[in-house]
Amino acid sequence: MLHGYVKAGEIDFAVSLFEEMPEKDLVSWNIMIDGYGKCGKCEQAEEIFERMSCRDVVSWTCMISGYVFNRRPKEGLDAFRKMLCSGIKPDAAAIVSVLSGIADLGFVEEGKWIHAYISRNRIVLSSGVIGSALVDMYSKCGYIEDAYGVFTSFASRRSVADWNSMISGFAIHGLGHRALEVFRDMVRMEVEPNEITFIGVLTACSHGGLVQEGQFYFDLMQENYKLVPMIQHYGCMIDLFARAGNLKEALGIIENMPVEPDTLAWKAILSACMKHGDMTVGEHAAFSTIELAPNDSSSYVLLSNIYAKARRWDDVAKVRLMMKERRVRKIPGCSSILVNGKIHEFLVGKDMDLRYRSMILQKMEEVMCRLKLAGYKSDLTQVLLDVEEEGKEILLTHHSEKMALAFGLISSNKVVPIRIVKNLRVCCDCHSFIKLVSEVYNHQIIVRDQNRFHHFKNGSCSCNDYW
Template sequence: MISASTCVSVSVPGNSRVTLLEKCRTLHQVRQIHSHMIKTNLISHALSVSKLISVCSRTGELDYALSILLRIQNPTSSIFFRPLIKGFSESSSPFQAVMLYAHMIFCLEDLREIDFSVPSVLRACGRSSAFREGNQIFCHILKTHLWFDPFVTNSLIRMWLELGEIELARSVFDRTPVRDLISWNSLITGYLRVGEIELAREMFERMPERDLVSCNAMIDGYAKQGMYKLAEDIFLTMKVKDLVTWTTIISAHVLNQRPMKGLALFREMLSKGIRPDAPAIISVLSAIADLGFVEEGKWIHTYLSTNKIDRCSSFIGSALINMYSKCGQIENAYHVFRSISHQRNTGDWNSMISGFSIHGLVHEAIKLFLEMERTELKPDDITFLGLLSACNHGGLMNEGLSYFETMQVKYKILPKIQHYGCIVDLLRRSGHLEEALEIIHDMPMEPDVLIWKAILSASMKHNNIKIGQIAALRAMDLAPDDSSCYVLLSNLYAKLGWWDDVARVRTLMKKRGVRKIPGCSSIFVDGKVHEFLIGKAIDVESNQNILSIMEEMVSKLKMEGYEPDLNQVLLDLEDDEKGNHLALHSEKMAVAFRLLNTSHGIPIHIVKNLRICCDCHSFMKLVSKIYDRRIIIRDQNRFHHFENGYCSCKDHW
């Protein structure tokens, strides 16, 4: 603790000793000094008081600093106001800075002293949506020497963009007498912040010179608009790249569903000796989670430990939990969760609950939620989304409805479209189609495409052609390029044997240029990803060995009672052709390849882009028993752990 007698060596008239006030770090220490200043009458010295206000502002004790300022009878110098205006402009109460600025103008004897506070108050106006006050300051700037200060005009540009006044920002930029690189970057980053990508691109291409800030901003802007190729073009032309550049381009590829490229860039960054920061680590862990292959994730985890990067900081812990969960290693995810017991944030709890959910561990998810309730952290909307998803995957309809009510009544959280989607899906999976439709009717927002696809799936299961057609039309209106909407309707018609209607749906898809997404399964072997489509391997030189072992597998399984579920082939084919079609589903090809290339006892991990069909599900259960292999499949919705003839989903998926 710093005592008042030690700290108060403040500078007073005639005293040249260096102040120790700057060493104070807590409000308790500041209060001691303040008390001593009052007792020794140092409170009457302007420089001492201004130093006290400055220290309070710097340490975030803005309200205490304001109370000191308000006790000064005639604060005629800007040194009392300047640190507070800057502090409040960056705080959660930015409009307080605007009011202090007005008070300062009223008190000052020399208005030239406001100059240093103008950029801060402009920032405050932007952050607090104070258009009228910002416009008044703008008018004042136009009439004074401040108009020739690029620091002020750049702050003006940022303020107008923050307020959504794009034309005014551009007007200031075009008219400003002194324009520097920061002016260009201010306008570009402002345009990108409000989603004006084309305007940002125009300015970027017109820039007389570019720096890391402008290039990094454009890479990030392009990435968020799905223009990853343009982002990559800028990256490749940059002669100088910093950590932000690498992190941004990695994130660009991950955001645009190119996880392998993101992972490759991360490795390249490390090879150049660039130490990654938390955002880079989180992006690459997200890429690995998308891929679903834990070997790469374990390498990153080891890298964190070897390089003493705190896995608890900046949500790295949540990213690790999410990565292990989505790579099928729920035990490792839980180990990470427990290892950060003293530093958990809400994101850590949410990641773990969601991890249990996608693995179908509904009771573990509920138990963890109850544990979270006993902590100081309150569950949020994402917590309940994970909990409702868990109830959905576990088929716990009553529990799901109860937690949906708890979320609203106990925690006052308004459900979002995703929460309603979970409840609708939970009801339709439980066979309560009418109740699901009632939920849709009573929702305060319009249902999205996922909700209508859930109803369409239920209609197919229960052969309800009327509701199915309505749901399909709504889904196709909302997402005309989503092939799954057309496929579900086509499958509904095929199940009923309405082949003319099936042909009509396919013709509509062709007319609209909608292509069906083929089922694809991926496995990771010896550092390489192998992908399989129905009947073939994309990157394997020969399919002959795979087809041979497939025949052997089908023969063995049939001896154990396996009968292909021909109802899963919704094509107008003969039974023999349907059987051949089923035998070549991508996940079966992947299992055959893995059996050829791994030793006995090693678990088989498969990632599939679509939902696993009923026939493949039965097939995998028997393979796990006959070949004594643990098979872990992550499909579009969840994980399936096949072992000794059983699946963790208990046939509810």
């Protein structure tokens, strides 16, 4: 009965029943930890966990997965370490959860430690979904060749999930052709692709600008494999056409698909309108998105940016007032970089750590000077505020990824690439800036933004300026 209440989301009833139990067995304690975690109540899960006189691997796994599920990967990793110190051997579910948390963080050092633990304990990669979780972790940490190495290491025991992870990995790195090669190998190995496979394939086509190929695989999915497209597949196709500037085709899909478009579909249109300067369609897409997700700040911000590009400052003010009245807050840009085993975060609008502030600003001044000598000019169109040009340049200089990069240049040697993780899409000015830094400073730089990876080297980016 306790499990039934938790599964149905009736956590309050479950709590009452649990507290009234005269004797609580281990299973009951674990059910409550799991239930609280899935309801987003990690503090209550911690409280139950601390009250337990005896814990097993399920107790620890529920706690770890709860942290990861609620986007608290650092705590999930700490719990995993404590579990090992307590002498409890993790099961496949615990390993998969902690690898997922590391993938969210985006820094590979801890992932390599988990991989070494798996190897030392001779845990079979095809056991459960550990293999695909490792592939996913290395991909999302920017180590796509390591991901491919793991993928090839268990060639004879691959599940469809393993193939899907590798295809998706190549997709987020913009390596569309390699993703399609993996898909063709999958077909040759007579592994039946599923709906998730084609989400990865279509995403690869979208990020790689492979419009014709995307249309081919969308048709192939239905004709050869009799798979009915889900909203995610239609979303990929909308994104595919919208990114390429084919807004008419993208809107045609929205109008004719058999399901109602979701926020991701309209956001794809909205982002493309921002990029290609289509205000009329952009307004329609923005208000459609806001209607579906009134608390999502990104739609308001994109609409405000479209107005600002057209210098319609009154409309910009109206959007900001709408956000204020609805208590919608803009998500600030945040960039993270790992230096000497510690994650350093740079947040727009927040003062830097005083220990590093002066040297970062000094380094930034040096970088700007060298880049300007090499021909760099700030893209002031990326500052969508009604301020003077000098103010716009200062605002651009303080973008979080630039601050993280300056810190990386101070702290890193040229042998090791600088790796930055950003929570939002990298802007055009920062993209041009980082490209030139990679050339002037002869340093490889890898940036993971909200959508994909950018590998900067010798003044070029792996995305070919298509993102």
